[in-house]
Amino acid sequence: MLLYNLLLLLRKFINYQYRKMKKLVLILAVALGFLACNKTETTAKEFKTAYIDTAVLIEKYEKFKDEDDKFKVKSEELGRPLEAKVRAFQSEAQSFQQNAQAKGPQWAQQKGAELQQREQQLGMEQNALIQQLQQEGAVLKDTLISEVKKFIKDYGKKKGYDYIYGTGDAATILYAKEGYDITKDVLKELNDTYNATKKDVKVAAKEEEKK
Numbered sequence: 001m002l003l004y005n006l007l008l009l010l011r012k013f014i015n016y017q018y019r020k021m022k023k024l025v026l027i028l029a030v031a032l033g034f035l036a037c038n039k040t041e042t043t044a045k046e047f048k049t050a051y052i053d054t055a056v057l058i059e060k061y062e063k064f065k066d067e068d069d070k071f072k073v074k075s076e077e078l079g080r081p082l083e084a085k086v087r088a089f090q091s092e093a094q095s096f097q098q099n100a101q102a103k104g105p106q107w108a109q110q111k112g113a114e115l116q117q118r119e120q121q122l123g124m125e126q127n128a129l130i131q132q133l134q135q136e137g138a139v140l141k142d143t144l145i146s147e148v149k150k151f152i153k154d155y156g157k158k159k160g161y162d163y164i165y166g167t168g169d170a171a172t173i174l175y176a177k178e179g180y181d182i183t184k185d186v187l188k189e190l191n192d193t194y195n196a197t198k199k200d201v202k203v204a205a206k207e208e209e210k211k
Helices: 006-032 054-060 062-159 183-210
Strands: 034-036 049-053 163-167
Touching: 049 054, 049 183, 054 062, 054 183, 062 163, 062 183
Parallel strands: 049 163
Antiparallel strands: 034 163
16 A cells, blocks of 8 residues: 555644654653652651642743743654655656556556555655654653752751642642642742743854854
């Protein structure tokens, strides 16, 4: 069977891979679920405890949004050369069907074998692209999760918490008073830190352009 639908499948995969990355980040947010921050020898009543809605944190953390956008753009860019090859293949396959009877069985057999070989090559290229996007998405996901985990750990130490729990899509808390929710505070510091970093990068880039 000729590879008529490869272009459509490739586009669907790029969109799927983009959504999958976001879903995996949310699923693996369980890694943020429980962080012990400098536990001291105090009684249970003296523990300073709070929780974070990890789903909200991931949804509204600006770096996650920026990296999602970059990953989607990169996926589309990587897929364009293969899309062009697929379109060319589709055009040639249609021409083959139209000319097969007119040019005779010998031509049809030779051209059909050539198209079949190209179809297999396109399939291998598609699989290689899928594997590349999966690997890069996994690395990006792990990097972002590690960064947020470290930030929360440092935040907990700085604020003097004994425990910080996680809730949301990766729920580890069934009930907690609203006063223990520090999601907004952590989210604000995360975004402030990230935006300050982006600002420094832009300033450095402008200074480099002036040289």
